[in-house]
Amino acid sequence: MSAKTQEINEITFEDFQSAVLNDYRIICESRETSLMGRREVLSGKGSFGIFGDGKELAQIAMARCFKKGDFRSGYYRDQTFMIAKGEMSIQQFFAALYGHADINAEPQSGGRQMVAHFSTQSLNEDGSWKNLTKQNNSASDISCTAGQMPRLVGLAQASKIYRQNKDLSTRTEFSNKGNEIAWGTIGNASTSEGHFFEALNAAGVLQIPMVISIWDDEYGISVHSRHQTTKENISEILKGFQRDKKKKGYEIIKVKGWDYPALINAYEKAEKIARKEHIPVMIHVVEMTQPQGHSTSGSHERYKSKERLQWEDDFDCIKMFGKWIINNNISNQEELDEIRKVAKKKVSTYKNAAWKAYQTPIVAELQTASNLIDDLISQSNNGVFIKSIKEQLDLDAKLNPNRKNIFTAIKATLRLTLGENYPAKEKLKQILDQWNHENQDRYSSHLHSESEWAAKKVKEVAPTYDTNAEEVDGRIILKDNFDCILNSYPESLVFGEDSGQIGGVNQGLEGMQEKYGELRVSDTGIREATILGQGIGMAMRGLRPIAEVQYLDYLLYCFQGMSDDLATLHYRTKGRQKAPLIIRTRGHRLEGIWHSGSPMGMILNGLRGMNILVPRNMTKAAGFYNTLMASDEPALVIECLNGYRLKEKMPNNLGKFKTPLGIPEITREGKDITIVTYGSTWRIVSKAAEELAKLDIHAEVIDIQSLLPFDTNHLIIKSLKKTSRILFVDEDVPGGATAFMLQKVMEEQKGFFYLDSKPQTLTAKAHRPAYGEDGDYFSKPNTDDIFDKVYAMMHEVNPSKYPAV
Numbered sequence: 001m002s003a004k005t006q007e008i009n010e011i012t013f014e015d016f017q018s019a020v021l022n023d024y025r026i027i028c029e030s031r032e033t034s035l036m037g038r039r040e041v042l043s044g045k046g047s048f049g050i051f052g053d054g055k056e057l058a059q060i061a062m063a064r065c066f067k068k069g070d071f072r073s074g075y076y077r078d079q080t081f082m083i084a085k086g087e088m089s090i091q092q093f094f095a096a097l098y099g100h101a102d103i104n105a106e107p108q109s110g111g112r113q114m115v116a117h118f119s120t121q122s123l124n125e126d127g128s129w130k131n132l133t134k135q136n137n138s139a140s141d142i143s144c145t146a147g148q149m150p151r152l153v154g155l156a157q158a159s160k161i162y163r164q165n166k167d168l169s170t171r172t173e174f175s176n177k178g179n180e181i182a183w184g185t186i187g188n189a190s191t192s193e194g195h196f197f198e199a200l201n202a203a204g205v206l207q208i209p210m211v212i213s214i215w216d217d218e219y220g221i222s223v224h225s226r227h228q229t230t231k232e233n234i235s236e237i238l239k240g241f242q243r244d245k246k247k248k249g250y251e252i253i254k255v256k257g258w259d260y261p262a263l264i265n266a267y268e269k270a271e272k273i274a275r276k277e278h279i280p281v282m283i284h285v286v287e288m289t290q291p292q293g294h295s296t297s298g299s300h301e302r303y304k305s306k307e308r309l310q311w312e313d314d315f316d317c318i319k320m321f322g323k324w325i326i327n328n329n330i331s332n333q334e335e336l337d338e339i340r341k342v343a344k345k346k347v348s349t350y351k352n353a354a355w356k357a358y359q360t361p362i363v364a365e366l367q368t369a370s371n372l373i374d375d376l377i378s379q380s381n382n383g384v385f386i387k388s389i390k391e392q393l394d395l396d397a398k399l400n401p402n403r404k405n406i407f408t409a410i411k412a413t414l415r416l417t418l419g420e421n422y423p424a425k426e427k428l429k430q431i432l433d434q435w436n437h438e439n440q441d442r443y444s445s446h447l448h449s450e451s452e453w454a455a456k457k458v459k460e461v462a463p464t465y466d467t468n469a470e471e472v473d474g475r476i477i478l479k480d481n482f483d484c485i486l487n488s489y490p491e492s493l494v495f496g497e498d499s500g501q502i503g504g505v506n507q508g509l510e511g512m513q514e515k516y517g518e519l520r521v522s523d524t525g526i527r528e529a530t531i532l533g534q535g536i537g538m539a540m541r542g543l544r545p546i547a548e549v550q551y552l553d554y555l556l557y558c559f560q561g562m563s564d565d566l567a568t569l570h571y572r573t574k575g576r577q578k579a580p581l582i583i584r585t586r587g588h589r590l591e592g593i594w595h596s597g598s599p600m601g602m603i604l605n606g607l608r609g610m611n612i613l614v615p616r617n618m619t620k621a622a623g624f625y626n627t628l629m630a631s632d633e634p635a636l637v638i639e640c641l642n643g644y645r646l647k648e649k650m651p652n653n654l655g656k657f658k659t660p661l662g663i664p665e666i667t668r669e670g671k672d673i674t675i676v677t678y679g680s681t682w683r684i685v686s687k688a689a690e691e692l693a694k695l696d697i698h699a700e701v702i703d704i705q706s707l708l709p710f711d712t713n714h715l716i717i718k719s720l721k722k723t724s725r726i727l728f729v730d731e732d733v734p735g736g737a738t739a740f741m742l743q744k745v746m747e748e749q750k751g752f753f754y755l756d757s758k759p760q761t762l763t764a765k766a767h768r769p770a771y772g773e774d775g776d777y778f779s780k781p782n783t784d785d786i787f788d789k790v791y792a793m794m795h796e797v798n799p800s801k802y803p804a805v
């Protein structure tokens with residue numbers, strides 16, 4: 001314990017002893033939390049349990065080196081770390097285990113996440129940022145193994161940006177000169193995921209302050225390392241990443257999970273290198289154990305040998321730490337036993353307090369419901385049947401009181417009293433309404449920002465033009481608008497494949513790197529998952545990244561992170577974390593199976609929680625970027641791939657005009673049919689409308705522009721009231737985004753009231769588009785298809801005026 005010994009010499013033995021015993025106390029409390037947590041789940045008080053037993057000691061070492069302002073991006077084993085940093089109390093851990101839907105009792109997710117999905121609050125209740133440098137930060141965990149890795153890159157990269165971009169020196173609430181480390185944790189088996197390798201490489205290239213700890217217990221549930229990792233040893237096979245005198249790379253450290261002094265040394269070394277020099281470090285913590293097996297879903301005796309189980313028992317990190325304490329005369333067995341005993345008592349007290357706090361409001365609701373149902377037993381003709389509902393409710397109350405049971409009982413009671421009217425029934429209905437309202441907040445709030453910066457609150461500013469406004473290629477409008485954004489938001493930065501040196505494959509960023517430097521406008525490797533991760537992580541630390549995914553067709557490479565991480569972040573923290581990241585991509589309408597895609601249904605359905613914008617031209621796109629920069633929400637903007645060279649008038653208020661979200665536009669008025677579309681198909685629909693007009697069919701063309709949010713002012717229904725006919729057109733698969741639009745208009749806007757013809761959709765074929773002009777013509781809707789479809793609808797209405805073609 002060389003470095004430590006030196007430090008010990010500078011402090012008194014009593015201080016040292018007290019620090020060590022405090023560490024021992026914390027790991028004992030954490031272990032007891034795991035043991036009792038499992039029992040709570042097995043006795044039915046929680047639905048699922050997963051715990052950090054066996055991984056405690058290394059986390060103590062990590063916690064010692066983790067400083068205010070740092071960020072953790074980890075996974076479900078890290079309870080000891082969170083407890084040690086004071087960022088989660090044991091009572092809060094149990095609150096999560098029970099699913100206590102109250103952000104004050106369970107501050108990590110307000111009961112929305114299963115236990116052991118750790119998180120701190122970056123935002124105040126009103127959505128404004130807290131001072132992140134004054135607190136320990138943890139990005140909110142997700143269950144998807146290795147899903148924490150891409151964002152870890154961004155969290156670490158933010159430090160580099162804050163350190164090197166002098167224009168950000170005043171933003172001291174986010175960074176202290178870029179001195180913050182992003183600490184990642186991952187299980188050994190999850191290093192098999194592509195995300196891990198991609199993140200590792202990206203951070204090595206970027207040279208950022210990131211320390212990845214791999215908790216290695218040789219298993220991934222039941223699957224042994226020999227099926228997971230080449231040579232069964234992740235640090236061994238990653239040796240090529242080790243930096244040397246000539247080449248930058250990683251510092252790789254291997255250490256045993258039960259060896260306290262070695263762990264302290266390892267983490268101190270890692271911290272020093274990462275914090276000072278911004279060099280990424282990987283710490284492979286081996287010989288970890290899992291005393292209770294993977295989770296409450298199974299037992300490890302099924303797949304671990306007797307020898308392995310015995311070894312895990314012998315090398316349990318608490319036991320080994322205890323031995324070290326005794327061997328070094330820091331304490332004795334009796335004192336350690338006492339610490340353990342007190343820990344057990346303490347955890348039990350917190351557990352009971354958490355259960356009581358969780359139960360109290362539910363029991364009160366149950367009592368209210370029960371009393372009202374009681375009244376109805378005596379009053380209703382179906383009293384005997386209601387009585388059995390009440391008995392079931394009372395039984396549930398004893399076994400496992402929850403809101404689901406209360407609601408089920410109330411609804412069943414109301415069904416049994418159909419046509420009967422009693423004051424108790426009225427009260428029951430009222431209370432149901434009130435609770436529905438409260439449960440909306442408990443379980444369904446914050447899918448989008450509810451702050452003053454919510455995207456929907458950003459006011460429209462129309463583009464304005466000089467009288468002799470020049471007609472330019474669309475990409476020039478985009479480029480000049482990005483120039484304004486980069487100029488007025490020092491915290492903004494753009495990156496992606498080919499975005500830097502050449503300014504993007506379609507030159508929407510031409511010259512921007514020269515003007516703003518490589519830190520602000522940069523090239524990345526071909527690695528969409530971590531391009532996204534860079535964006536998420538940096539946005540979580542107060543920067544305003546614009547991450548480019550070169551083509552819409554490659555969005556799938558980062559779709560997991562968009563769907564699981566970005567789109568859920570605000571919701572899963574009940575509004576206490578945000579990542580206002582803009583993802584810029586281009587799609588629709590080139591040719592071939594790729595470079596022509598428009599899988600909007602997939603995107604819409606996977607990304608609830610984000611804004612999905614599909615501007616028909618570059619002025620609209622630029623307006624969306626300006627709106628998004630003024631808001632605090634994440635968004636995907638899909639530019640039209642074939643629109644960069646089309647001429648558009650140059651506005652004179654670049655950087656200022658704002659396209660509103662959720663507001664469609666009628667681009668052509670008509671009385672016979674409403675055609676709803678977006679993106680590149682808008683131009684095709686518009687052409688078809690011209691052709692139809694020649695035959696006296698007047699189509700009203702609506703450009704949706706924004707699929708999420710969708711037509712918030714219900715413009716479409718106004719059009720439908722006029723035309724009584726509607727066609728939805730896009731180039732997604734049948735039943736894709738057109739089905740979404742149909743549902744919105746028919747169900748939400750009650751479109752069925754105003755229909756004289758059946759509502760129709762026109763989409764691409766179910767297969768990917770074939771190559772070439774002919775492939776395109778026969779795969780995707782074209783002007784002829786739209787004409788034919790509308791004409792057939794009009795023929796059905798009035799065959800004599802519109803005879804069959």
Ligand SMILES: Cc1ncc(C[n+]2csc(CCOP(=O)(O)OP(=O)(O)O)c2C)c(N)n1
Pocket residue numbers: 077143144145186187188189190191215217219220221294
């Ligand atoms: C992407 C993904 N695949 C599968 C799972 C199911 N799963 C949960 S934990 C786990 C094993 C992880 O093992 P490891 O990374 O070694 O971490 P440990 O649990 O051993 O700490 C698996 C397969 C998941 N959560 N996410």
